[in-house]
Amino acid sequence: MPQPQKVLLLVSVGSPPPVLIREAVDAISFQLGLAAVVSKVALPTPTYAFNKDRGQYHCNAIMRRLVTLLEPGQSLVVGITDVDLFVPDSAFVLGEADRESKSAVMSVARLRQGVDGEQLRRRFQVEAVHQAGHLLGLSYCEDARCVMFFAQAPQDCDRKQLTLCNNCRNELNKLNR
DSSP, X not given: XXXXXXXXXXXXXXXXXXXXXXXHHHHHHHHHOXXXXXXXXXXXXXXXXXXXXXXXXXXXXXXXXXXXXXXXXXXXXXXXXXSOEEOTTSSOBSEEEETTTTEEEEESTTTTXXXXXXXXXXXXXXXXXXXXXXXXXXXXXXXXTSTTBOOSSHHHHHHSOSSOOHHHHHHHHHHTO
């Protein structure tokens, strides 16, 4: 099998569980054929992105900071945080990806609500593969079992599989040509 040409950098932002970040590496590599590495640089809680009216952190501000951490040979970056995230048009988001800047951010804050252990680990891996899929060019999928389905609540992650449906797998193959 040829070496994957794209390298995804995973960056800790704040205090997410390090074990989850390490386990995301394998899920992303296996599901998307993407080389994933954990950054040696960890960022502190992103106070610059805090919106006091909402009590949440703005995704775009965090993603702008993440892009500056990419090193030669690394083409994509996902920040993993423990703070509650938002984009202006939503009450909250589990994560957000921007294909243009090749950056994404995701949070365990809502994923951990009401669960721990294996269920949290699975939710986290589903969301990590989902965000990385967006960075590779995949769009939302209408198949509720596909990893690329839009999760509007943490429980949606429980219904999704960790894999791409056939349509998304075919789309990824086209994008990788």
